[in-house]
Amino acid sequence: MKDACVVAGGQSKWGYRDATLIELFQEAGKACFEDNPHIKPADIDGILVASACSERLSRQTHLAPMVAEYLGIKTSSVCARVELLCGSGSSAIILAAGMIKSGLSNTIMVIGGEKLFTPQRWETFYSQLGSVDHDWDGAQGLGLPPSLLSIVFQRHAALYGTTEEQLAAISVKNRRNGLNNPKGQFRKEITLQDAMTAKPVAAPLKLYDCCPITDGAAAVILTSGEAAKDFTDKPLVKIIGTAQATESNSISNRGNWTTWNALKTAASRAYSKAGITADDVDVAQTHDCFTISEVIEYEDLGFCEKGEGGIFAEKGLSDFGGKVAVNTDGGLLSCGHPFGGTGIRQAIEIAKQLKGDANHQVEGAKYGLTHNFSGAIVAHTILIYGRD
Amino acid sequence: MENQFNNLYSVILDTYPMEGKQLTKIWKFFEYLKEGRLTTTKCIKCGKVSYPPRILCPECLSEELEWIDLPTKGTVEYFTELKAGVPVGFEKPLIHAYIKLSDSFDILSKIVGIKSIDDIHRGDKVKLKVFDVPPIPAEIGRDKISIDRVYFAFELDN
Numbered sequence A: 001m002k003d004a005c006v007v008a009g010g011q012s013k014w015g016y017r018d019a020t021l022i023e024l025f026q027e028a029g030k031a032c033f034e035d036n037p038h039i040k041p042a043d044i045d046g047i048l049v050a051s052a053c054s055e056r057l058s059r060q061t062h063l064a065p066m067v068a069e070y071l072g073i074k075t076s077s078v079c080a081r082v083e084l085l086c087g088s089g090s091s092a093i094i095l096a097a098g099m100i101k102s103g104l105s106n107t108i109m110v111i112g113g114e115k116l117f118t119p120q121r122w123e124t125f126y127s128q129l130g131s132v133d134h135d136w137d138g139a140q141g142l143g144l145p146p147s148l149l150s151i152v153f154q155r156h157a158a159l160y161g162t163t164e165e166q167l168a169a170i171s172v173k174n175r176r177n178g179l180n181n182p183k184g185q186f187r188k189e190i191t192l193q194d195a196m197t198a199k200p201v202a203a204p205l206k207l208y209d210c211c212p213i214t215d216g217a218a219a220v221i222l223t224s225g226e227a228a229k230d231f232t233d234k235p236l237v238k239i240i241g242t243a244q245a246t247e248s249n250s251i252s253n254r255g256n257w258t259t260w261n262a263l264k265t266a267a268s269r270a271y272s273k274a275g276i277t278a279d280d281v282d283v284a285q286t287h288d289c290f291t292i293s294e295v296i297e298y299e300d301l302g303f304c305e306k307g308e309g310g311i312f313a314e315k316g317l318s319d320f321g322g323k324v325a326v327n328t329d330g331g332l333l334s335c336g337h338p339f340g341g342t343g344i345r346q347a348i349e350i351a352k353q354l355k356g357d358a359n360h361q362v363e364g365a366k367y368g369l370t371h372n373f374s375g376a377i378v379a380h381t382i383l384i385y386g387r388d
Numbered sequence B: 001m002e003n004q005f006n007n008l009y010s011v012i013l014d015t016y017p018m019e020g021k022q023l024t025k026i027w028k029f030f031e032y033l034k035e036g037r038l039t040t041t042k043c044i045k046c047g048k049v050s051y052p053p054r055i056l057c058p059e060c061l062s063e064e065l066e067w068i069d070l071p072t073k074g075t076v077e078y079f080t081e082l083k084a085g086v087p088v089g090f091e092k093p094l095i096h097a098y099i100k101l102s103d104s105f106d107i108l109s110k111i112v113g114i115k116s117i118d119d120i121h122r123g124d125k126v127k128l129k130v131f132d133v134p135p136i137p138a139e140i141g142r143d144k145i146s147i148d149r150v151y152f153a154f155e156l157d158n
């Protein structure tokens, strides 16, 4: 089987944007081609477009041929949209890697993003009622996840003593990491006190515990190991392990609230495919849509013992110079979270880290991991990247 | 509901399920709900209880299912209030509670009938509350009909 390598990556500016979805895709595609001038649109034979809300918020379906047209790409191997809400971008990368490894495609652009700020702000929140089981959880007003994650935190605190201060340590770290990221939504440092005294969103979760609403897009180009050598002289960044696990969908069936079993399943399979363990991961971009998510992700990805995620953050073990640097580009908390773009943004940062090109470099990083969860914390998507 | 969209560009998402026997095979759930009963389906072949209700047992794929009653009273274990981004059609305060209805069944539900988050506590007893929601103007063949709908939440059981 061939290798699948990341040979280019770029993104639009993320945040509250004066641009439509298709314009955000054009910005991301252009930034991606500019990242590697050896690759031209004519070199691309497949496109996978990750977007979760294009019908609801941009009235557009049949997105992949449209994005291809706007970027001057004519496909011959694959041209489709991929949707798994917050895991859409990572899902598309997994599928692209499979196409390349099997030889069905040569070179694929994976591009994802969302236009979430609508003229009427309420429309965004309201549209998310369709992102959980619409008839049973959406109808209870549970479309946006803060309430769900608030209850996750309350249960984690009751079981393991995790504190609001420990959550605040994560928002401070990720905001600090985001200072170096010119494309991110927030580039402002916050203090522990800012985090602790912020207004509640779903108490005890407060403003800085939650990622924002974001417009933005991101793109990467994947190709085979042989072709990659024609496009770059840098160390090749390869996808060496992937996994996607689910245990249910509706909230009533979501299983253990504080140990995310589908995440453990996905992690175990991805590590096994990559031939590494959690201890080998040098840098990780995990799904910090909420600070409590990052706590449980440290635990269930195996970076620390169960119940010790809060202490792990507090001791700086997920920071630069710690055990594993997590969310080195600022994560969702700083960069924002245009659902389909997030997994691709994570891939761009991991590729930079493994090539030694990151804005804030983890010295000698050899193995990188990305993680997303989606829906009511019911689907978990992991990719592991390695380099030559 | 209609007034909320006057003079706005055309955007609508139906917040509630397709109810009525013209639109769904699990219409009995909503008929029972109108009687104040919270129900779901149980597989006659293998005994698996599923929630939300089904037309197919996810355990053995049998279509032989029966309706059973779920408890309509329970205890609040955890709760929170969504302060930012309350969806259109939902009243403030939008409070959700994780409710233990029985040893084997819990539900994350909206809590209605209280004015403030201060009015709810861990351990509070709650009971099912059924309410009307906007009907569906449906075109069934050549007929234009209105399908009445209900939905449910929980309220304090004082």
Ligand SMILES: [Zn+2]
Binding pocket: B043, B044, B045, B046, B047, B048, B057, B058, B059, B060, B061, B062
């Ligand atoms: Zn069965």
